[in-house]
Every structure is written in structure tokens, then in C-alpha cells.
Amino acid sequence: MVAFAGHALPIHYATGVIKEHLHTRSAASLFDVSHMGQIRIRPDGTNLVDLCLALEHLVPIDVLGLATGRQRYGVLTDRDGGILDDFMLAKVPGELFMVVNGAQREADAAYLRDHLSGGCQIDTMFADRALLALQGPASETALTRLFPGARDMRFLDIRDATIAGAACLVTRSGYTGEDGFEISVPIGVAEGIAESLADMDEVRPAGLGARDTLRMEAGLCLYGSDIDETTTPVEAGISWAIPRVRRSGGDRCGGFPGAERILDEIDRGPGRLRIGIAPEGRAPMRAGAGIFHDAETPSPIGIVTSGGFGPSLGAPVSMGYVATSHSQPGTRFHVETRGRRLPAQVTALPFVQPRYRRA
Amino acid sequence: MKYTEEHEWLRQDGDLFTVGVTEYAAEALGDVVFVELPEPGQDVSKGDEIVVVESVKAASGIEAPFDGEIVDINAEVADNPALINDDPQGAAWLFRMKAKDGAAFDALLSEEDYQAFLRESGR
Numbered sequence: 001m002v003a004f005a006g007h008a009l010p011i012h013y014a015t016g017v018i019k020e021h022l023h024t025r026s027a028a029s030l031f032d033v034s035h036m037g038q039i040r041i042r043p044d045g046t047n048l049v050d051l052c053l054a055l056e057h058l059v060p061i062d063v064l065g066l067a068t069g070r071q072r073y074g075v076l077t078d079r080d081g082g083i084l085d086d087f088m089l090a091k092v093p094g095e096l097f098m099v100v101n102g103a104q105r106e107a108d109a110a111y112l113r114d115h116l117s118g119g120c121q122i123d124t125m126f127a128d129r130a131l132l133a134l135q136g137p138a139s140e141t142a143l144t145r146l147f148p149g150a151r152d153m154r155f156l157d158i159r160d161a162t163i164a165g166a167a168c169l170v171t172r173s174g175y176t177g178e179d180g181f182e183i184s185v186p187i188g189v190a191e192g193i194a195e196s197l198a199d200m201d202e203v204r205p206a207g208l209g210a211r212d213t214l215r216m217e218a219g220l221c222l223y224g225s226d227i228d229e230t231t232t233p234v235e236a237g238i239s240w241a242i243p244r245v246r247r248s249g250g251d252r253c254g255g256f257p258g259a260e261r262i263l264d265e266i267d268r269g270p271g272r273l274r275i276g277i278a279p280e281g282r283a284p285m286r287a288g289a290g291i292f293h294d295a296e297t298p299s300p301i302g303i304v305t306s307g308g309f310g311p312s313l314g315a316p317v318s319m320g321y322v323a324t325s326h327s328q329p330g331t332r333f334h335v336e337t338r339g340r341r342l343p344a345q346v347t348a349l350p351f352v353q354p355r356y357r358r359a
Numbered sequence: 360m361k362y363t364e365e366h367e368w369l370r371q372d373g374d375l376f377t378v379g380v381t382e383y384a385a386e387a388l389g390d391v392v393f394v395e396l397p398e399p400g401q402d403v404s405k406g407d408e409i410v411v412v413e414s415v416k417a418a419s420g421i422e423a424p425f426d427g428e429i430v431d432i433n434a435e436v437a438d439n440p441a442l443i444n445d446d447p448q449g450a451a452w453l454f455r456m457k458a459k460d461g462a463a464f465d466a467l468l469s470e471e472d473y474q475a476f477l478r479e480s481g482r
Contacts, residue, residue, distance in 0.1 A: 011389075011416065012389060016389055016390045016415075016444075017389055017390050017415040017416065018390040018392075018415060209389070209415060209416060213415060282392075282393050283393050283395065283411075283413065284392065284393060284413050284418070286418065308415060309390075309392040309393070309413075309415050311415070316392075316393070338411065338418070
């Protein structure tokens with residue numbers, strides 16, 4: 001167990017990280033991710049269109065164009081173009097539903113309250129709602145037993161569901177690169193629903209260790225490691241989340257914190273980029289390790305921000321930032337780990353291709 | 360078999376000492392994915408970090424239990440690091456060394472002392 005943002009969270013269950021990871025990719029795993037912050041934002045004395053436009057002043061994504069019943073990825077940016085947090089945002093009838101990182105959730109709620117002044121009500125559901133992530137190719141089969149509508153959902157759909165008699169919100173999304181669902185449930189029924197799922201033949205519990213190795217293989221950023229206030233969305237390689245309508249020449253171009261820098265980086269290219277790193281040997285290269293042009297040059301050209309072992313690949317995997325000039329897949333460099341420089345090369349992200357249910 | 364507070368076990372065979380990590384350590388490390396061993400013939404001093412064991416979770420160094428010389432390493436464990444989880448106190452021995460002063464062995468923890476140490480340190 002590990003203490004995190006006021007929660008006691010398991011790193012792994014009895015079977016260990018590797019078995020949990022592989023089970024997620026072959027069947028289905030249940031993760032308790034209730035430490036994530038669930039936030040409802042409702043228009044109050046105004047309408048949803050105005051609320052969406054107000055939120056667009058804080059984020060570079062298309063909030064207005066998000067269809068009801070759909071979810072998308074986004075970031076909160078600061079004035080320098082850095083990232084205050086990343087989140088999933090969904091539109092449900094009449095309101096917005098946001099899932100933010102556990103460590104940032106209080107700060108995010110305060111920030112939203114300060115900056116979406118008037119015209120909306122912001123409800124943090126930190127104490128009242130649990131969040132269960134059911135991830136893996138057998139997730140649909142498993143969840144359909146509790147919620148038959150699950151099978152009709154596509155990747156990034158959100159639906160109201162009645163599970164165990166309680167009003168729940170289900171999204172078809174996750175943080176593993178696999179098909180799967182996240183289920184927001186009232187805290188009182190969370191344990192019962194989790195047990196019903198975990199008792200199914202396909203499903204086993206999994207902890208934060210497997211969640212981390214799964215997301216690394218899927219090339220997904222961890223806030224606080226791969227992205228933070230010092231990285232822009234363009235450097236992080238997540239500018240796909242910034243649609244044409246918010247870019248230079250778009251109908252709702254800019255207008256979010258850090259827009260000048262971020263749009264300039266989209267147009268002219270960033271100075272550095274997040275890359276996938278494939279160590280040539282078997283030694284894992286972990287967060288904080290320096291990246292060097294060769295075995296001797298004293299000054300680094302980048303830094304590893306996430307790294308460890310990828311169980312599905314059976315090999316070490318890392319992510320980090322390097323100067324754009326060194327970001328082409330196949331570029332070789334050295335990473336300093338425990339005082340020794342070991343060879344590695346840039347590899348395209350993700351390490352493991354996602355298997356989302358897009359159609 | 361003797362033990363250290365760094366969760367190593369040692370077995371004496373004449374003037375040679377075989378060293379590995381304890382079942383407790385293997386459990387605490389979790390899935391081991393990488394092991395780096397010293398070179399046979401290498402002279403080592405007590406406290407030198409001579410083995411690196413990396414699990415999915417983290418990297419840990421294993422120290423030389425006393426001054427001496429590495430005479431043999433277990434290449435099988437480098438090829439198959441998961442052996443440390445499967446059989447830490449048997450097949451997954453890490454290295455054999457010759458001690459400069461064999462009496463150092465007697466000063467290590469007995470099985471009983473090691474179990475007491477684990478209990479006292481809340482493990």
C-alpha cells in the first residue's frame with residue numbers, strides 16, 4: 001500500500017505487477033482509481049453554451065463542439081503555456097463532467113472556481129463518488145452483465161447507467177491502451193459493485209504498479225512526471241488535443257492561457273519533444289536519468305521522465321524529452337543510469353498499439 | 360545459513376561464501392526484471408554496491424557483506440531475473456566470494472536473529 005493524496009492505494013495485489021499487467025491485456029482488470037477528482041460543472045443562471053465558451057478560456061481544446069454523450073482529453077494551461085493538469089472532459093445532458101488527477105484535484109477545483117466566476121456551479125464529488133476502471137478486452141463482456149448498455153458504447157462515449165440500483169456514469173475510456181470503461185459510482189455502492197466485477201471469471205484486481213506499466217507502454221503521460229508546469233502540450237506531443245478551431249486561423253483561435261507560446265510552437269515547432277526511448281540493453285532507465293549525445297559529452301541533451309519495464313514487450317521502456325533535433329525515431333544516444341552511460345534509441349510512441357473500441 | 364540486515368543470505372562452503380537475497384527481500388522487491396552481477400575476480404570491500412536488482416517498482420543495490428574477492432557469479436539469474444522471485448534462497452544465488460577474513464561470517468545474523476530483526480523493524 002502507498003499513501004497518495006489522502007488515499008491508501010495498493011501498488012499491487014497478491015499476483016504482482018507483471019501478472020496484473022498481462023491479465024489486463026489478455027482479459028480484464030479492475031482498478032480502484034477513486035483518488036482521481038470527479039467534478040461536475042453546471043450552468044447556473046446561464047446556459048451550457050456560455051459555460052463551454054467560458055471553459056475554453058482555460059483550456060486549448062474544443063469544449064463547445066463536444067457532443068452530448070461524448071468525452072475528450074484536455075489540459076489546463078498556465079500563462080507560460082505549461083500544463084496545470086490533464087483531464088478527461090465529458091458532456092452529459094445539461095452539464096459537464098470532468099475527471100482530473102488526484103494530486104491536483106483540490107487545486108483544480110479552486111482554479112475553476114476562481115476563473116469560471118459566476119454563471120456556473122462547480123460540485124466536487126471527491127467524498128461522495130468512487131471511480132472504478134475496468135480495463136482489458138474482456139471488459140465489455142464483464143460490464144454488460146451489470147449494465148447491458150455497455151456493449152453499445154464506443155470509445156469515449158459516456159452514458160448514465162443504473163448499476164446495483166444506483167445512478168452511475170460510465171465512460172468507455174481508460175489509461176491502459178486497452179478497451180475498457182471507467183465507472184463513476186456513489187461511494188455507498190462502490191464496494192458491492194467492485195466485488196461483483198472482481199468475482200467474474202474474466203476479471204482480477206490490479207493496482208497502481210500495473211496501471212503505470214500499462215500507461216507507459218501505451219505512451220500516455222503521467223501528470224507530475226511526463227507533463228507539468230514546465231512542459232507545454234506541444235512539447236509533450238499532445239497537440240492533437242488542440243483542434244483546428246482553437247489554432248491560428250481557427251474560428252475560436254487562442255484565448256486560453258499560454259496561447260501565444262503554444263500556438264507559436266504548433267506553427268513553428270517546439271524546441272524539445274517528448275519521445276519514446278528503447279534501451280538497447282535490459283537495464284531499465286528510470287525518471288530523472290540524463291540523456292546524453294554520446295558516452296563522454298558532459299552536458300545532457302534531455303531527461304527521462306518515466307521509465308521502467310514493459311511486461312507486454314518483455315523489455316525496458318522509457319519516455320523523456322530531448323531537443324527536437326534528436327527526436328527522430330532511430331536516433332541513438334546514451335542514458336546515464338547509476339553513473340554509467342548505456343545506449344538507447346528514440347522509438348515511436350506508443351510502444352504497444354492501443355485497442356480501443358472505435359466503431 | 361547466515362543473514363544481514365540488508366536482507367542478504369550467506370552460506371559457507373569451506374572458504375567460499377555464496378550470497379543471495381532473502382525471501383523477505385524478494386517479496387518486497389516484487390517482480391524482478393533485471394540483475395547486474397559483478398565480474399569474477401573482482402576485489403570488493405564491505406559495503407560496496409556490487410549487485411543491482413531492479414524490479415518493476417524500483418532499483419536496489421546489494422552490498423558486499425565483507426572484504427574479499429568474487430570467485431563466481433550465477434549467470435542464470437542474469438538471464439532469467441524472475442528466478443529471484445521463484446527461488447530466492449536456492450537457485451537464485453547471486454555470487455560466490457572468498458572472504459579476506461572468514462571470521463566476519465560468524466558476526467552475521469543467525470536465522471533466529473534475522474527473523475527477530477524483521478519483526479522488530481515492523482516487517
